[in-house]
Amino acid sequence: MTLRFSDVCIDARDVRALASWWAAVLGWPAEDTDDGDVVLRSPEGAPDWLFLEVPEDKTGKNRIHFDLTPDDQQAEVDRVLGLGARHVDVGQGDESWVVLADPEGNEFCILSAQD
Template sequence: MSLRWEEVVVDCRDQVALSRWWIEVLGWEVVDADEDETELRNPEGGATILFANVPEAKTVKNRIHLDFVPDDQDAEVARLLALGASRVDVGQGDESWVVLADPEGNEFCILSAR
């Protein structure tokens, strides 16, 4: 038996706007889209992110989130804030990572450079 990770699905109110934001953030490309969903993939391959329209807005902290490792954490956080991300306090305290949210409030972390 084998199991392969295919995609992460992000529920959102406006999949077109949110997927465009993540394209700007990650430099990924659209591999499939229709009026309800947009799927993005890293040009180098791997699992995808599927943005799917849902009628309700996000109301609580994510139970799963994405972590990213930049070359320069401060510069990357500044870039993402300039693109429309916001800082989020999920009770992380004084940690080495920075918690941000995309324009629809989905949390993600920018870890310290490795």
């Protein structure tokens, strides 16, 4: 069996806005696809992120989320909040990671910096 992990597919009401937001967060280039979707091209070895338009808003907590590891956790939390993320309480309690949500409400974590 041969499979290659090629894309993370993300549903969005506004694919261009959400893809542009994540492009600013990650520093990855965004490209329109022939289907009207938007893809973020990841660095070598990581899957691309494909934003797919859907008619409905997100409801409920994500079943899968992204964990992002920074060099400086507080600096990245501040930067991403400045781009429009918001703090989210998903029942995490007092932990070393920070749970945030993107402009469409998708939760993700910024972990502690690793040495």
